[in-house]
Amino acid sequence: MAFIFNLTAFFIFLRPKTRENYFTLNLACVLIITGVYIEKGMGLIIPGFIPDTLGEIFEYAPSGLEKRVALGIWAFGALFFTLFLKFALPVYTGELRFKSSSPDKKK
Structure with a gap:
């Protein structure tokens, strides 16, 4: 899903006509932010809360x-x-x- 968001935003940024339209520009920015959050935030933070094989969750x-x-x-x-x-x-x-x-x- 993150790859699709980032790829869609990339193609929106490529076309000059869509870069001049504020709606599509904001849409592309939201897609980039959401895609990066899904890729980095959910991919790195959520697995950190999964218990290890002994069932212990480490506090940090x-x-x-x-x-x-x-x-x-x-x-x-x-x-x-x-x-x-x-x-x-x-x-x-x-x-x-x-x-x-x-x-x-x-x-």
């Missing part, structure tokens, strides 16, 4: 260091997202343009 809680590392990764991602968004939005809206100077024109 992340340590303080692991929590800080995870928080740092999220903070680093948020920082890069903010920085990239600061440059991408003016380009996307047309406020930031490249001014070319042609060699034919003399001042």
Whole structure:
């Protein structure tokens, strides 16, 4: 199921006409997120709760260091997202343009 979701979203992203439509763009994003969750979340987390051959389920809680590392990764991602968004939005809206100077024109 995850492969079908990811493949469908890939083909939606390939066509320029569907990339310009907000409904299909959101649909593709939801399909990608759902497909990755099914592949990674359900494929890695749920089997971790299956009892071993003796019927014991092991409890796990992340340590303080692991929590800080995870928080740092999220903070680093948020920082890069903010920085990239600061440059991408003016380009996307047309406020930031490249001014070319042609060699034919003399001042």
